[in-house]
Amino acid sequence: MSMKSMILSIPRSLFVRLSVTWLLTAAFTLQLGYGEASPILAHSPESKLKFPSNPEPVNPAPVTYRSFAIKRAEWKKSLSQLRSEIGEEKLAIALKLNRIDAQHLRADATLVIPEQFADLITYSPFPHDLETARATPKLLLVSRRVQAFGAYEFGKLVRWGPTSTGKKSTPTPAGLYHTNWKSKATRSSVNAEWLLPWYFNLDNKRGISFHQFDLPGYPASHGCIRLLEDDATWIYGWADQWTLSTDRRRVETHGTPVIVFGEYDYRMQPPWKHLVMDYCAASVTGVELDESLRRYLPVILQRASERRTDAGQTAILLP
Numbered sequence: 459m460s461m462k463s464m465i466l467s468i469p470r471s472l473f474v475r476l477s478v479t480w481l482l483t484a485a486f487t488l489q490l491g492y493g494e495a496s497p498i499l500a501h502s503p504e505s506k507l508k509f510p511s512n513p514e515p516v517n518p519a520p521v522t523y524r525s526f527a528i529k530r531a532e533w534k535k536s537l538s539q540l541r542s543e544i545g546e547e548k549l550a551i552a553l554k555l556n557r558i559d560a561q562h563l564r565a566d567a568t569l570v571i572p573e574q575f576a577d578l579i580t581y582s583p584f585p586h587d588l589e590t591a592r593a594t595p596k597l598l599l600v601s602r603r604v605q606a607f608g609a610y611e612f613g614k615l616v617r618w619g620p621t622s623t624g625k626k627s628t629p630t631p632a633g634l635y636h637t638n639w640k641s642k643a644t645r646s647s648v649n650a651e652w653l654l655p656w657y658f659n660l661d662n663k664r665g666i667s668f669h670q671f672d673l674p675g676y677p678a679s680h681g682c683i684r685l686l687e688d689d690a691t692w693i694y695g696w697a698d699q700w701t702l703s704t705d706r707r708r709v710e711t712h713g714t715p716v717i718v719f720g721e722y723d724y725r726m727q728p729p730w731k732h733l734v735m736d737y738c739a740a741s742v743t744g745v746e747l748d749e750s751l752r753r754y755l756p757v758i759l760q761r762a763s764e765r766r767t768d769a770g771q772t773a774i775l776l777p
Contacts (some may be wrong), residue, residue, distance in 0.1 A: 490755040503747075519736045521573075521580070521581060521733075522573055523571060525570060526571050527568045528564070530565040530737075532715075533564070536742060537666045540676075550773060551581070552570075552579050553569075553573075554578060554618075554620050554686070555572070555730060556570055557621070557622065557730060558675035558744065559618040559672065561672070562672065562674045562675060570734060574582070583618065583742055584740075584741075584742060586615045588610055590755060591612070592612055592613040593612070593714070593762070594613070595611065597610040597714070598693070598715065598741075599716075600683055600716060600717065600718045601720040601742050601751070602630060602632065602677070602718065602722045603721055603722050603746070604720065604741070605622065606618055607683070607726070609693070619684065619690070620689075621683050621684060622672070623682075623722070624681045625680075626722065628679070629681070629685060629722075630666065630681050630718055632715075634716075635660040635715075636700065636712040637668075637699060637700075637713035638658075638659040638660065638661075638699065642694075643698070644657045647665040648665075648680045650687070652671075655670040656670045656690035656699060657669040664681065667682050667683070668682070668685055668690065669683075669698075670685055670690035672689045675728070676728060677722055697763075698714045711765045715754070715761070715762075717750050717754055718731060723756060
């Protein structure tokens with residue numbers, strides 16, 4: 459699917475004449491009917507919240523990695539050797555670190571593997587604590603640069619996993635989304651033969667969503683955010699859906715906020731391939747988070763307040 463980001467511009471004079479409350483309502487509330495949910499791609503007004511400016515990777519815990527080559531002549535033997543050496547559970551962690559599923563392991567591939575295995579959360583490219591999100595009940599971050607998502611509850615990282623976002627010709631647009639509606643399986647709007655399990659819609663007009671699908675080790679989708687099955691089922695059960703008015707024409711409360719940010723360099727080797735030389739190569743930086751949160755957090759907090767106010771008053775309506 460071909461996607462173009464909408465840029466919403468706001469004249470500077472409005473910042474002088476209008477209150478912050480008016481701005482949040484008029485400039486960033488989506489005037490949506492059912493079928494027109496879309497991301498916010500514009501700048502939010504300057505926030506009074508303080509954001510640490512840090513160009514360094516946010517996950518400084520040192521980890522030593524090594525490379526494991528799957529030899530072309532005996533790739534089945536190589537995989538069998540690796541499974542015997544580290545076991546299935548650790549192999550699953552290794553595959554997540556390499557943003558790849560088991561079906562795409564192939565001859566001549568080189569995997570990055572920790573010298574000493576720990577819980578998956580140890581290798582998170584996202585910070586374990588996000589101080590500026592302490593007031594946000596739930597938040598999903600998706601980094602296109604490092605091809606990973608991070609899920610937060612009141613600023614605490616509760617899960618992370620690999621992704622495969624849009625390929626170069628159909629990139630996943632950056633911006634603020636919300637989890638809208640979900641289905642255990644739905645057909646792709648690009649090709650009806652493609653069944654998308656554990657589907658959670660983010661942009662109802664263009665069909666952008668989280669869902670389970672192939673993870674080949676690089677961005678390959680038509681704009682959606684592909685996930686491994688265990689991550690897709692987890693998000694499916696964890697994230698909140700939108701609530702609609704009884705006539706299904708207006709979004710009463712938004713679902714869980716999702717920020718898609720960062721730029722993937724399609725010309726270069728994926729950042730996680732450099733972990734052997736630099737254990738921070740696949741981590742997001744403080745500057746990346748600062749820019750994204752500064753832009754969207756005021757809107758997120760406003761909508762979280764609306765959700766708390768309206769909780770229990772409006773039924774969730776599925777399409």
